[in-house]
Amino acid sequence: MIMAVLEILVYPDQRLKQKSQPVEVFDESLLHFIADLEETMRAGPGGVGIAAPQVGRFERIIIVDVSCKPKIKNHGRLVMVNPEIADKEGNVVGREGCLSVPDYTGKVARWDRIVVNAVDEFGKPQAYNMEGYEARAVQHEMDHLDGLLFLDRLVSRRGSLFPRTPLRGVEKKADAC
Amino acid sequence: MKNWFMLTLVGKDRPAIVAKISSVLFQENCNLGEASMTRLGGNFTIMLMIQFDGPADILDHVLQPVCDSLKLRYHVDQIDGELHHHLEPNVQISVHGADKAGIVAEVTRVLAAAGLDILNLESDVAGTSENPLYIMNIEGVAEKGVEALNQALKSVDCGEDVEVHLSEIDILRG
Incomplete structure (x- = not known):
């Protein structure tokens, strides 16, 4: 398969603010697109995740791979199609940047531990328990599917003495993020 | 220009x-x-x-x-204005405790000698006038590595009622 690095949409491109649709057809063309999307993620400097709408395809597909980071729990390369957060708890502040927002990083609060249900690129159901940096990456990418950027979730530059301390305690109630 | x-x-x-x-x-x-x-x-x-x-x-x-x-x-x-060239911090140092003169000088002296380039520093005096608290948050780049800063911070002497914590900032780029 010949793979291509796709052009990344850069904010304030308003297409990044639109909601993406679920994937319904799992075929060769989807696999080809996912290969290109992964190639694009790996071409970016330090990119650990990417979402389909970042390259102008408004379908609910994300790729995350934080295995390049030392000492971080991870599931390796993850292709998540139609992902849903089924459970979540804890809340931590961390610093994020985005391939679609050059030259800016900011502090964002995310769920510390999540359970994600998704299907893989072949349509096979998967469930993942994840935490910390990997969970943050998945939430960042899933936001793109709903037209949200980390800029929509910035918290104050002041404060946050302890980045890993839960802010809101345990919350088990599942709802749409 | x-x-x-x-x-x-x-x-x-x-x-x-x-x-x-x-x-x-x-x-x-x-x-x-x-x-x-x-x-x-x-x-x-x-x-x-x-x-x-x-x-x-x-x-x-x-x-x-x-x-x-x-x-x-x-x-x-x-x-000389320079936009679109933000430096990204890789360490954060939180300091808090009983307010007293010399905390900033002591902490930043030690950190500077160990290679910290400060990008952002914010501090507040909280608590009450009888018992003031000093709270400082520093973000910067560890030019000589994070371990050098961790080692250096062991020598910070601000008294037992002042705590200094260093944490690494691992920026997620997605």
């Missing part, structure tokens, strides 16, 4: 300082760049990059009436 100036401004805090200053500048076709504006001890302070195609004395003249009316002191300097 764009013509950048830095406005530094301070005065007793009151509503609408930012609105009035920025309106005057907009009317003079100024474009604003990066800024830090915050209330410090009841004073409102501004550090503001201004792009203006004219000399500093014109900018000064433009600002004087509004600053006089709001009882604000200000200063304008021409600067």
Whole structure:
């Protein structure tokens, strides 16, 4: 398969603010697109995740791979199609940047531990328990599917003495993020 | 080459300082760049990059009436303005404890010697006047590595009632 690095949409491109649709057809063309999307993620400097709408395809597909980071729990390369957060708890502040927002990083609060249900690129159901940096990456990418950027979730530059301390305690109630 | 100036401004805090200053500048076709504006001890302070195609004395003249009316002191300097080249911090140092003179000098002396380039520092005095708390948050780049800073911080001597924590900042880019 010949793979291509796709052009990344850069904010304030308003297409990044639109909601993406679920994937319904799992075929060769989807696999080809996912290969290109992964190639694009790996071409970016330090990119650990990417979402389909970042390259102008408004379908609910994300790729995350934080295995390049030392000492971080991870599931390796993850292709998540139609992902849903089924459970979540804890809340931590961390610093994020985005391939679609050059030259800016900011502090964002995310769920510390999540359970994600998704299907893989072949349509096979998967469930993942994840935490910390990997969970943050998945939430960042899933936001793109709903037209949200980390800029929509910035918290104050002041404060946050302890980045890993839960802010809101345990919350088990599942709802749409 | 764009013509950048830095406005530094301070005065007793009151509503609408930012609105009035920025309106005057907009009317003079100024474009604003990066800024830090915050209330410090009841004073409102501004550090503001201004792009203006004219000399500093014109900018000064433009600002004087509004600053006089709001009882604000200000200063304008021409600067080399550089946008779109943010440095990213890789460490954060949190300091908090009983307020006393010398905390900033001691902590930053040790950190500087161990290679910390400070990008951002914010501090507050909280608590009560009888028991003041000092809280400082520093973000920077560990030029000689994070371990050098961790080792160096062991020698910080601010007393047992002041805690210093270093944590690495691992920026997620997605």
